Amino acid sequence: MTGSLAPDQAARYERDGLLFPLRAFAEAEALGLVARVADVERRFGDRYPVKPLLKTYPIYLLPFVATLMRRPAIVDAVESILGPDIMVWAAEFFIKEPNSPKFVSWHQDLTYWGLSDAAEVTAWVALSDVTVANGCMRMLPGSHAGGIVPHRDTFAPDNILSRGQEIADAVDESRAVNITLRPGEMSLHHGRMFHASGPNTTDARRVGFVVRYIAPSMRQTVGARDYATLVQGEDRFGHFVTPPPPTEEFAPDMVELVRKIAADTTSYLYATADQTGQRDAVKTGM
Numbered sequence: 395m396t397g398s399l400a401p402d403q404a405a406r407y408e409r410d411g412l413l414f415p416l417r418a419f420a421e422a423e424a425l426g427l428v429a430r431v432a433d434v435e436r437r438f439g440d441r442y443p444v445k446p447l448l449k450t451y452p453i454y455l456l457p458f459v460a461t462l463m464r465r466p467a468i469v470d471a472v473e474s475i476l477g478p479d480i481m482v483w484a485a486e487f488f489i490k491e492p493n494s495p496k497f498v499s500w501h502q503d504l505t506y507w508g509l510s511d512a513a514e515v516t517a518w519v520a521l522s523d524v525t526v527a528n529g530c531m532r533m534l535p536g537s538h539a540g541g542i543v544p545h546r547d548t549f550a551p552d553n554i555l556s557r558g559q560e561i562a563d564a565v566d567e568s569r570a571v572n573i574t575l576r577p578g579e580m581s582l583h584h585g586r587m588f589h590a591s592g593p594n595t596t597d598a599r600r601v602g603f604v605v606r607y608i609a610p611s612m613r614q615t616v617g618a619r620d621y622a623t624l625v626q627g628e629d630r631f632g633h634f635v636t637p638p639p640p641t642e643e644f645a646p647d648m649v650e651l652v653r654k655i656a657a658d659t660t661s662y663l664y665a666t667a668d669q670t671g672q673r674d675a676v677k678t679g680m
């Protein structure tokens with residue numbers, strides 16, 4: 395396999411379903427991005443529900459995000475796992491506000507995405523310092539090796555996940571690893587990895603830049619249409635619609651496009667939801 399991971403790192407990823415810490419950005423750049431995200435919120439917050447949009451569709455609204463997801467330090471590591479042809483299915487800013495009770499319950503990412511296979515890897519890049527106290531992710535090494543286990547929806551108010559989904563059976567947390575990261579470091583995790591994260595008990599924001607990379611052979615099996623952007627190599631399948639990259643911040647036509655994408659993706663993200671009333675507001679706030 396090509397890419398930047400050393401053979402022992404690639405073997406560890408295959409065995410554990412996770413790998414960290416790897417350097418994605420310099421520390422100063424990562425901290426600068428925390429400020430940049432806050433600046434976007436300040437400038438557009440009176441016109442758009444910026445926070446949910448940063449959580450769901452920043453790659454279509456902010457040119458700098460469309461650039462960040464192509465950074466060789468990230469994509470080259472992903473290449474060692476997915477091979478040379480790589481698309482971005484989604485990217486999001488995962489923010490936990492200071493002293494926030496918001497948490498993420500134990501779940502497996504691929505449970506609700508309607509994708510045909512497991513050729514997916516998440517790069518979770520810490521922009522701020524990410525610690526146990528501010529709600530780092532916790533993962534269960536090796537849990538990716540089984541299938542998708544049953545989940546149930548809770549729609550718990552403090553759960554950040556779109557439907558408050560959680561693994562239905564008890565998770566053996568005694569084996570969990572805390573994914574603590576310095577600004578600019580990243581972890582990689584498999585789409586079937588059992589993972590969760592706790593509240594932010596500190597006075598500072600916890601900010602993660604999270605990119606979901608897939609192989610172009612993946613397909614949407616539940617929704618009618620799905621979206622992804624080629625960031626390296628070739629797409630020999632054409633399974634995804636590729637929107638144009640954003641050329642300016644929050645361009646009105648791209649905001650419209652995001653509304654359409656949100657409507658399309660809601661059909662698979664909530665296809666089996668126990669409650670459906672909160673859908674659109676939960677996803678984009680629009």
Ligand SMILES: O=C(O)CCC(=O)C(=O)O
Binds near residue numbers: 498592602
């Ligand atoms: O950022 C978090 O706390 C959780 C992120 C997560 O669940 C994911 O990236 O799959």
